[in-house]
Amino acid sequence: MQLHNKLSKQELLARLNSETFKRRTLSFYRYINIENPQQFRDDLYLALNSMNCNGRIYVASEGINAQMNLPEHNVEQFLGYLDSVKELANMPIKWAIEDGGASFLKLIVRVRPKIVADGLIDQVFDTTNVGNHLSPVEFHQLMDEKDVIVVDMRNNYESEVGRFVNAICPDAETFRDEVEMVVDQLANEKDKKILLYCTGGVRCEKASAWMRHHGFKDVNQLHGGIIAYVSEIRQKGLDSKFIGKNFVFDERLGERVTHHVIAKCHQCGKPCDTHVNCAYDPCHDLIIQCSDCAEKYSGCCSAACHHNLQNNPKQRSVNPVKQPRNHSACAL
Numbered sequence: 001m002q003l004h005n006k007l008s009k010q011e012l013l014a015r016l017n018s019e020t021f022k023r024r025t026l027s028f029y030r031y032i033n034i035e036n037p038q039q040f041r042d043d044l045y046l047a048l049n050s051m052n053c054n055g056r057i058y059v060a061s062e063g064i065n066a067q068m069n070l071p072e073h074n075v076e077q078f079l080g081y082l083d084s085v086k087e088l089a090n091m092p093i094k095w096a097i098e099d100g101g102a103s104f105l106k107l108i109v110r111v112r113p114k115i116v117a118d119g120l121i122d123q124v125f126d127t128t129n130v131g132n133h134l135s136p137v138e139f140h141q142l143m144d145e146k147d148v149i150v151v152d153m154r155n156n157y158e159s160e161v162g163r164f165v166n167a168i169c170p171d172a173e174t175f176r177d178e179v180e181m182v183v184d185q186l187a188n189e190k191d192k193k194i195l196l197y198c199t200g201g202v203r204c205e206k207a208s209a210w211m212r213h214h215g216f217k218d219v220n221q222l223h224g225g226i227i228a229y230v231s232e233i234r235q236k237g238l239d240s241k242f243i244g245k246n247f248v249f250d251e252r253l254g255e256r257v258t259h260h261v262i263a264k265c266h267q268c269g270k271p272c273d274t275h276v277n278c279a280y281d282p283c284h285d286l287i288i289q290c291s292d293c294a295e296k297y298s299g300c301c302s303a304a305c306h307h308n309l310q311n312n313p314k315q316r317s318v319n320p321v322k323q324p325r326n327h328s329a330c331a332l
Contacts, residue, residue: 003045005106012105023054023069023101025250027094027227029115029202029332031063031127032087037111040087045109047081054104056250058112062122064088065115065202065332067250069103094200094227096248096255103250116332118206119176124213131196131208131219136232139222142195143241149189151182153198153207154247157286161254161263161273162226162244164197179207183214193218199246200225200332225332230257245273265290267297280305281317 007015034040041059048055048068055068064087070078082088096103134142142148143164150167152159155178159169170185172178186194194216196204204221211219222229226246233240244262245254253275265272265288272290279299287301300306309316 002049003042005108007106009105016102016105019071022072023099023103024072024075025067025069025096025099025101025103027067027096027200027332028091029063029065029200030088030091031115031205034059034061034063034087037061041109041111045107048078048109049107051078051081053078054107056104057107057109058115059109060112060115063115067104067248067332068107069099069101092224094224095231097227097230097246097257098252098255100252103248103252105251116175116202116206118179118203119174120179120206120210125209126213127206127209129209129212130205131194131212131221133223134195134220135223136229137236137238139195139197139220139229140233140238140241142193142220145193148193148195149186150195150197151186153178153182153196153203157275158199158247160288161275162242162246162257163262164242167197175203175207179210182207183211186216190214190216191218193220195220195222197222197229198225198332199248200227202332226257230255247275263288265293266301267293277317278302278305279317280309281315282308284317 037059044059051070051074053068053070055066057064057066057068082091143150150164152163152167152169155173156171163169170178170181172181194211196207196219198204201222201224208219208221226242229242230240230246240258243258243260246257247254261271261273263273264270267289270290272288274288275286276289276294276299278285278287278301283301283305285301297303297306298309300309
């Protein structure tokens with residue numbers, strides 16, 4: 001009984017390139033009690049592997065957080081499987097905004113202490129006392145009201161390439177830093193209406209509870225996050241108030257939402273919103289790099305890394321999945 005991937009990266013790429021069908025990318029999460037996370041993980045892996053699914057899924061005693069893709073012809077079977085598992089039944093699914101089907105190369109299902117590495121001690125606040133869930137249209141309409149404060153609960157490298165117009169975007173690299181920065185920054189605004197958003201909604205569950213714990217009276221969160229917002233706004237023919245790219249934690253590293261390019265190349269300052277990892281593997285830093293600088297520095301983040309790569313060509317990164325080395329546990 002195989003419970004882990006055993007193929008090499010080259011074999012995985014060859015398998016993907018030989019596929020004659022389309023894949024669809026999706027994500028979902030749920031906070032729910034899972035009594036035996038390890039057994040749940042093993043059963044889940046076997047089921048998803050049998051349907052040729054790829055992705056990164058975290059299981060904990062507090063719930064599940066998943067980002068994945070699967071063959072288009074297996075979608076109905078997959079949804080049926082979710083409904084057959086009591087912890088996963090009637091799961092809200094968020095389908096990718098842009099999807100080439102190559103978001104993940106292999107299936108990873110891991111047991112973790114939490115489904116998002118938030119750095120918070122759950123015992124010191126009521127994690128169930130979350131903010132009011134707003135539909136995408138409700139969120140869209142409320143942003144225009146007076147004295148409403150919109151807060152981006154994602155990391156700085158995410159908001160750098162895309163954000164809601166007029167949102168507060170703290171310059172934080174971790175979720176723990178961000179929630180503390182937001183509480184401090186808005187300490188005198190506890191009676192105002194706060195609108196929180198993130199990629200798929202999961203981070204706002206903890207963030208809204210944290211803010212209510214610190215005395216904020218009117219905390220609201222975008223249900224389904226940016227992914228749900230863009231999908232519904234497009235369906236209704238409304239102009240998106242989210243501009244730029246939506247950063248995603250898979251090989252795509254971003255989904256284009258509007259034509260706006262709000263970021264700049266980290267090396268030359270030219271308008272650009274393409275994230276890459278430094279090609280010098282010991283560095284591998286996530287940067288925004290334009291095509292000219294990618295050619296000039298051979299995909300490296302600096303002249304120093306470029307020099308090191310030229311002297312040590314075997315240190316070139318062979319990882320085709322461009323993403324932050326220390327991503328926030330499949331953060332949604």
